[in-house]
Amino acid sequence: MKFSINKILLWLKSGNLREIKFRRNKINVITGDSGTGKTEILSIIDYCFFGSRADITDEIINENVTWYGINFNINDNVYTLGRRCIEKREVSKDYFFHADGYIPKMPAVNNDEKQIKKIIDKEFSITERTVFPYGGKNITLGSKISPRYFFMFNTLSGDTIDHSEIFFDKQNIDRYRDALMNIFDLAVGIETEENLLKKEKLNVLKADLKQWRRKLTLIDKEVEVFNKNIVDLSKKAKEFNLIDYDLTDPAKLMKRFDEISSTYKEESIEINLERINKLKTEKNKILRKIRNLKKFKLEIERYKKLEKNKLDSLKPVRILNESYKLLKIPELD
Template sequence: MSNIQISSVILWQRNGIRRQLHFKHNRVNVITGDPGQGKSSILYIIDYCLLASQTKGISKTNIDSKVDWYGIKLSLDDNELVIARPSESHEETESAFFDPNGVIPEKPHLNARIDNLKKILTSAFGIDPELRMPFGGRMIRANSKVTFRNFVNFSYQDQATIVAPDYLYIRQTDLRVQEGIARTFRMAIGAETVDTAIARNRLAELEQKKARQERKIELLSRSAHAFSDEVSALTSQAYSLGVIQQIPENYDAQFSVLRDLVTTPATPTQHQREVERIEGQIFNLKAKNRRLQAFIDERPSYASALKETEDALRPVQQFNTSADDIFPTPLANEVIARLQRELTEIRAVIKGRKGFPFIDEVKTIHAQNEQRILELQSELASLKDNPIRYSPNEYYRYLGRLETKLEVFEQSDANATQAAPINYDDEIASLERTVNLNEARAELAKRELNKLMNKRLLNLPLKGYPDFSAILSEREMLIHVHSPDESNIERMPDVGSAGLPPVSRTVCLAH
C-alpha cells in the first residue's frame, strides 16, 4: 500500500474566489471554528473528491449552493495529483477533473470519467487489480473487484461515530459501506496480503464451482434414476400392449428397444374388431346348433306321429276290399286307391328304416357347425395369445408419448456426458494451505493492533476500569475491555464513550 496523505482541500466558489485549506503531513491537523461554519463537511468533501457516489454530509444551504467545484490535492509517495468534482447542483455524476501532476487549475473542467479514474487511483494506491471480494452479501457481490474506495472508510470517523458507543465505523445505516468494511478489514490492518486475498478469493470461487458441480451431478444422478424408472415403465407398457415380445433386463437394452419402436413402428391391426367378429360367428353357430339339437331331440315325436298316421289310414284297407259296396263311384275308388298307396309307403318307411332322412341331414349340419365352432375358437385363442393387444388409437397415443419421453431422456444423457467432472480437490487443498497459513499472520496482526491500542491507553486511563485492556472483536467490529485476568469482559456499548476515550477508538483506523 502506498503512503497517501492529503495536502489540501480546494473550493472554487461561485463568486470567483478559490479557497484552499492546507494540511501538514505526518501531523495531527486541528480545525477549529464557530458552529455552522462547515467543519464537519470537510470530511465529506474529501470523501466526495475521492469519488463517493453522492455529496451526503455537505450542507446544501451553506456550502453546496455557494461552490462550483470541490477538490483535493493528494500526495502518493513522491507524486502529487489533483482531483476535482462539480457541486451537486451541476448534477454531474459520471465525470470529474484529474491532473496526475498535482497542478491546481484556475478553473477545473471535466476530463476523466469516474469509472476510469477509480481504476487509476486503485492502481496508484498500490492495490492489486486482481484483488476481489472474498465473499458476497446483500449489497456486494462475491468476487467483485476491490478498489481504493473500499479502504477510505477505514481512514476517518465523523463526529457521530466518535461518540457512538456501539459502532466504530461511519455510515452504519449504509449496508454497502458496512459490508465493504467487513470484507476488507484484514487487508486494511495488514493481516492479509494481496496474495492471500487472491488465494482466498480463488478458494471461494473454486468451492462454489465444486458445490455447483456436485449439485449438478446429484441432480443428473436423480434424473438418471427417475429416467431409468420411467424407461422401465414404458417398456412394461409396450410389453402389455404386445408391441415387444419380452422386457429387456437392463436400462440400455430397454432404451434401445423403445428407440426401435419409435424409429420403425409396427403397423397396427384391427385386433379388437377381429376378436369381436370371430366371437360373433361362434355365438351365431352355437345358437343355430342349439335349435338343430332341439329338432334332433324331438325324433320320437316324429315316429309317433307317423304311427298315428298309419293307424289313421288302416280303415283304407277295409274300404279297398269292399269298395263297390261302400263307395260305388269311380272317384271314390280312386281316392281310396291313393290312400292305400300312401299307407303302403309309410309302412315301408317305418319297416325299412330306423330314422328319417331329414334327421340325418340335420345331424350332418349340426356336426359341421360344431367343427366350425372349434376352428373359430382355435383362431380366437390364437388371437388372444398373440402379443399384439392394442387398438390403433391406443397404439398411436402410446407411440407419441414414447417419442416425446425419449427425446427428453436423450437430451439428459447428452448433458450428462458433455464433459467429465473437473477435479477441484487438489487446487482447493493447495489454496486452503495458503489461507490457513495466513491465519497465524492474521492473529499476529490483530495481537499487534491490540498492543498498539493499549500502548496509547497508557496515557489515557479508562475511567472506572483500572488495568483493563482494550481488545478488538473482529466478528463484531467493536473494541471491548478485558480485566487483567480476562475473567471480566465489558462490551463497548456497555462501557460507552466516556469510559473508552476517542483516541483509543481511532487507533485501529489510523494505523
C-alpha cells in the first residue's frame, strides 16, 4: 500500500482556493520563518482525516477559511477529502468526498464520516480483523486500528527532527505512543493481518487460561475447606456412634452422611400446656428464692462488717483489762 498527499486545499472566505502542492515519491521539506504556519499544515492534515481536536489556529488561518481539504493518493487511486472549518472551537461533522480526486470551486456536504472511513479503511487494507494485538493504558486490546496512526510514518515535525530520542510525531499523545508500539511491525511489513489475528486469538486464550487458573485456585481452596468440614463432622458423628471409627475415606463418609440424613426422622414433641405452666411457676419460685438468698447474703455481709467494727472498738478495754488489776481502796471510817 502506497499513500501520498498531493495537495492541501484551503477554500477561503474570499472565494479563492489556495493549494499547497507536494511532490510524489519525494521528501517534501516545508520551511519558513517562525509563526508562518508550518506546524498548521500537519494540523490541517490531521483535521481533515477525522481529527477530534480543534488544533488549527483561529487567527489568520481558521478565521479566513471555510473548508479544509486534502487531495491524496492511495495506491493508484486519487481522492479528495474536505471538511468544513472549525466554528467556535468545535470541530465540524460536515464532509465532502470525491473518489476520483475532483476538486470543486467550493465544496458541499455530500457524505458522512462513517461512509468515508469505510472507503479509506478498505484502501488501507484495514478490515474488522485488523486490530491491536496488545493493549495499553489508552488502547484496548482487540480494538480496530485506525489509518490515522499510520500518518506517523509520513510526516516529521521540526520538534521531532530536533529531538535526540523521539523519532515519530505525536509521541506526546498517549494513545499514539501506545499505537506506535503495536503497528510498527505492520507498517514496515514485518507483521501481517493474519498474524495479528492469530496474536489476538492467542491473547484471548491466554486471558482465558489465566482466568481458569484463578478459578481452579479458588476451587482447590474450597475443596480444602470442604474436606476439613468433613473431618470435623465425622469426629462428631463418631462421638455419637453414628459412624464407625475406622471410616475415614471422604467418599464413604459422604455416602454414610447421606444415609443418616435420609433415614433420620425428627421425633414428635407433644406440647403440654399444663406442664409448661407448672414449670414456669416452679421457675418463678426458684427465682424468688435466689433473690431472697442474695438479699440475705448482703445482710450477712453488712452484719459481719458491723460486728468487726464493734470488736475493734472494744480492743482498748480488753488491753486494759489484761494489763492492770483493779485496786481495792479501803473504806474510811
